[in-house]
Amino acid sequence: MRWRLRRPGFWQLVFLVILGAGLYSTVVRFTGGLGASTALSDAFPWGLWVGFDVLCGVALAAGGFTISAVVYIFNIERFRPIIRPTILTAFLGYLLVIVALLFDLGRPYRIWHPLVMWNPHSVMFEVAWCVMLYTTVLALEFSPMVFERLRLQRPLRILHALTVPLVILGVILSTLHQSSLGSLYLIVPEKLHPLWYSPLLPVFFFISAIALGCAMTIFESFLSYRAFRKRLEIDLLTDLGKVIVVALAVYLVLKVQDLVGRGALAHVLEPTYEARMFLAEMMLGVIGPMLLLSVRRVRTDHFGLFVSALLVVLGFIMNRLNVSITGMEASSGVSYFPSWTELSVTFMIVALGFALFGLAVKYLPVFPEMEREVAVPPAVAVLRRPWIGTTPLILILGGIVFFGALGVAYSGLSYRERALASPSRLEEEPNIAEGLERLNIPPDVTFPQGEGSPGPVTFRHASHINWERPDCTVCHREPFHILKVEGEASSRPARDWHDARHCGRCHDGKTSFSAQEECAVCHRP
Amino acid sequence: MxxxxxxxxxxxxxxxxxxxxxxxxxxxxxxxxxxxxxxxxxxxxxxxxxxxxxxxxxxxxxxxxxxxxxxxxxxxxxxxxxxxxxxxxxxxxxxxxxxxxxxxxxxxxxxxxxxxxxxxxxxxxxxxxxxxxxxxxxxxxxxxxxxxxxxxxxxxxxxxxxxxxxxxxxxxxxxxxxxxxxxxxxxxxxxxxxxxxxxxxxxxxxLPLLTWQVLQKIPNFVIVGGVLLGGIWWITNRRQEVQRRERQERGRDSGEPPRDLPEPSGSSSASDSTNSS
Incomplete structure (x- = not known):
């Protein structure tokens, strides 16, 4: 078999450009450190790599555990055709999360430490174990595709017997992991904006992950359909659309109940950056798709499903970024925007995900019935001519949701600058009278008379203090130790004291009288 | 100390x-x-x-x-x-x-x-x-x-x-x-x-109490979740098996060929997407 270089197509070129930029940023990250490669700071220690790559990457796996639970545990067989692509997505999602973690951790080579150094009180510890265990489970769930391809019957039979326990383990680990990412933020009640901080954060993260899992399944089915001419299981996807509506409805009800219960509902209508971003997120990812998908005509339409799924994905990403970035900005007192290095690494990771998905579909039996069927028009019974065509309807509804959310978010930006601009307050001069009353300055130090010296010198702290504004740091820098060092005074050779590093620093004839000339001021017999 | x-x-x-x-x-x-x-x-x-x-x-x-x-x-x-x-x-x-x-x-x-x-x-x-x-x-x-x-x-x-x-x-x-x-x-x-x-x-x-309240539920969650999911699987799987047996027997009685039904869970064969119409 001969390999020839083909002229790269448009998407290959895009991929190569993203990969190139990402690789360059990788070099910057690992040679210059996090400070040189990110916009992170002491005030804002978690940015895009956590907010997008990790929080959203993990949620990609939600489709995998939802569909495999439906098929294997609830024995609803008709979803079997889409189980493999969702498991593949989940597996890739987790692999990419690990890659992102290697970028984000300050000491990536210690990523294995949670295996042996335990702290069960840490949510991050739980997250670390979930990543490790669930990646293993996903690898096992994914491996039949490889074994089938290689025609290895023995491992296939073993895995076959293990399927149900693996799926149960996967569902449990996934539930723990999706919710624990929300639990991460339970510890910052005074930092995360009240629109997002809630004791129910783990529940919100879990439910939204299920909606996203279904939406990603729809989304990637359409991409596979376009890229590989894979038959579209439109009726299955329509059912997933219904699941999304239910998940989002539960989410919305809980969210409203939670806001009301915590008395945070009023924050929604406040003219703040956070409120607008929150509204945009809810419109884009919850209310908009619910609206679209509850219209039967939209749900059964290719384009309608695609648009709705896309909105869910965008809204979900916005939610995770809001929790991890928007909601944390005000309390941190700084504004964060990812550096181009963070962005290009993220793009590279996403592009790698797409590329690996494509490769897997090409070389592995991901879609078992890959007969390259010509897309069958969906079996939708159009009984009567509707007053408006389906595509215009989707375009109008989707457009309203998307651009409405965009507008709301944009309107919030003007509040952002105002909120982050530090208030300039007139500071009163500190009242130090009481402290001065109790001032206990170190005792006088007498330096013995050296050889050829006109007399001993007594150093008095009291005469070296500016009593209006006492400031120890004027002199107490190297080499004038402020901490007690035994025998300091007597051990120094005499000549040192006159030069510019000691008394001569100020006694230079300009700042104060000269140490070289006016001997009698200090040396008193 | x-x-x-x-x-x-x-x-x-x-x-x-x-x-x-x-x-x-x-x-x-x-x-x-x-x-x-x-x-x-x-x-x-x-x-x-x-x-x-x-x-x-x-x-x-x-x-x-x-x-x-x-x-x-x-x-x-x-x-x-x-x-x-x-x-x-x-x-x-x-x-x-x-x-x-x-x-x-x-x-x-x-x-x-x-x-x-x-x-x-x-x-x-x-x-x-x-x-x-x-x-x-x-x-x-x-x-x-x-x-x-x-x-x-x-x-x-x-x-x-x-x-x-x-x-x-x-x-x-x-x-x-x-x-x-x-x-x-x-x-x-x-x-x-x-x-x-x-x-x-x-x-x-x-503040650690906020996360501990959630974390301490994990062992229970794993056990209860595992048993629950296993139980559901057992029930749905058994029901399907019974259904298939019944249909097979009925098919034998009436002389019709048995209908092709999906395998019980765990099968990864490529031919069982028949029920998706």
Whole structure:
């Protein structure tokens, strides 16, 4: 078999450009450190790599555990055709999360430490174990595709017997992991904006992950359909659309109940950056798709499903970024925007995900019935001519949701600058009278008379203090130790004291009288 | 080791001389980071600062919480509350996830952003000096007693005595007595603590309780979830098997060929997508 270089197509070129930029940023990250490669700071220690790559990457796996639970545990067989692509997505999602973690951790080579150094009180510890265990489970769930391809019957039979326990383990680990990412933020009640901080954060993260899992399944089915001419299981996807509506409805009800219960509902209508971003997120990812998908005509339409799924994905990403970035900005007192290095690494990771998905579909039996069927028009019974065509309807509804959310978010930006601009307050001069009353300055130090010296010198702290504004740091820098060092005074050779590093620093004839000339001021017999 | 040590900082006594700042730099061998100490801020090279706020000088340093949030969130136990009071850092364990920085309610842990192999940096309450029976460097050099070192319990008594002696002067509260479950560094002030830059809206309970409430449910969740899912599988699987047997028998009775039904769960054959019409 001969390999020839083909002229790269448009998407290959895009991929190569993203990969190139990402690789360059990788070099910057690992040679210059996090400070040189990110916009992170002491005030804002978690940015895009956590907010997008990790929080959203993990949620990609939600489709995998939802569909495999439906098929294997609830024995609803008709979803079997889409189980493999969702498991593949989940597996890739987790692999990419690990890659992102290697970028984000300050000491990536210690990523294995949670295996042996335990702290069960840490949510991050739980997250670390979930990543490790669930990646293993996903690898096992994914491996039949490889074994089938290689025609290895023995491992296939073993895995076959293990399927149900693996799926149960996967569902449990996934539930723990999706919710624990929300639990991460339970510890910052005074930092995360009240629109997002809630004791129910783990529940919100879990439910939204299920909606996203279904939406990603729809989304990637359409991409596979376009890229590989894979038959579209439109009726299955329509059912997933219904699941999304239910998940989002539960989410919305809980969210409203939670806001009301915590008395945070009023924050929604406040003219703040956070409120607008929150509204945009809810419109884009919850209310908009619910609206679209509850219209039967939209749900059964290719384009309608695609648009709705896309909105869910965008809204979900916005939610995770809001929790991890928007909601944390005000309390941190700084504004964060990812550096181009963070962005290009993220793009590279996403592009790698797409590329690996494509490769897997090409070389592995991901879609078992890959007969390259010509897309069958969906079996939708159009009984009567509707007053408006389906595509215009989707375009109008989707457009309203998307651009409405965009507008709301944009309107919030003007509040952002105002909120982050530090208030300039007139500071009163500190009242130090009481402290001065109790001032206990170190005792006088007498330096013995050296050889050829006109007399001993007594150093008095009291005469070296500016009593209006006492400031120890004027002199107490190297080499004038402020901490007690035994025998300091007597051990120094005499000549040192006159030069510019000691008394001569100020006694230079300009700042104060000269140490070289006016001997009698200090040396008193 | 004896009882827990701590610091009492009294904002009414601080004259803003910067001795504590300088002593901390000296003890930790940290390079100069600002032209004047009042302009400096906490960083990987500065573990305590003196700030001019609300008409007072106030110190900022690690509070050494009784139940430290940073230690609870660290996945590898790199931060530890010692019996003597200090919250110390085990550099060799740290993986660099920076969750401690996100979680600390006082914003204390700082990171060596400029380094290839960065560490968390913060005040360790001079843990080595404490072992040797000496006070912290900052307390040793404080010329007014604004920063006082001692047993936490005795410092609380001292603070109460000061509040009793000058009830009209002080804000009637010891900051750090109850904040996030109590801290080893205690503050007194005659101006409201918010004006000194200290949050007064912090919870009374230790923050780790917030996550522990969720985390402690995990073992139960795993067991109950496993049994529940296994049970559901058993029921649905059995029901399907029974259905298939029945149909097969009925098919045999009526002489019709048995209908092709999907395999029970676990099959990965490619031919069972028939039921999706």
């Amino acid at each position: 004896g009882s827990k040590k701590g610091l009492l900082f009294d904002a009414t006594l601080c004259i803003g001389c910067g001795a504590c700042y300088q002593a901390c730099k000296e003890r930790n061998r940290l390079p100069p980071t600002a032209t004047h100490f009042l302009e400096d801020r906490l960083s990987d090279q500065t573990y305590t600062v003196v700030k001019k706020r609300g008409g007072r000088f106030v110190r900022q340093l690690c509070m050494h919480c009784e139940v430290p949030t940073c230690a609870s969130v660290c996945p590898v136990g790199a931060l530890e509350k010692t019996a003597a009071g200090p919250v110390i850092y085990h550099e060799e364990r740290c993986i660099g996830c920076r969750y401690c920085m996100l979680a600390c309610p006082f914003g204390i842990p700082k990171y060596e952003w400029r380094k290839i192999l960065p560490r968390i940096r913060k005040c360790d309450l001079c843990a080595d000096r404490l072992v040797a029976g000496r006070p912290t460097a900052c307390a040793e050099v404080c010329p007014t007693g604004a920063t006082k070192f001692g047993d936490r319990q005795e410092l609380i008594e001292e603070a109460r005595a000061r509040l009793r002696a000058h009830p009209q002067k002080y804000v009637p509260r010891i900051y750090g007595l109850e904040e996030v479950g109590g801290t080893s560094v205690l503050l007194l002030s005659d101006v409201p603590f918010e004006r000194l830059g200290y949050r007064t809206d912090l919870l009374r309970e230790p």
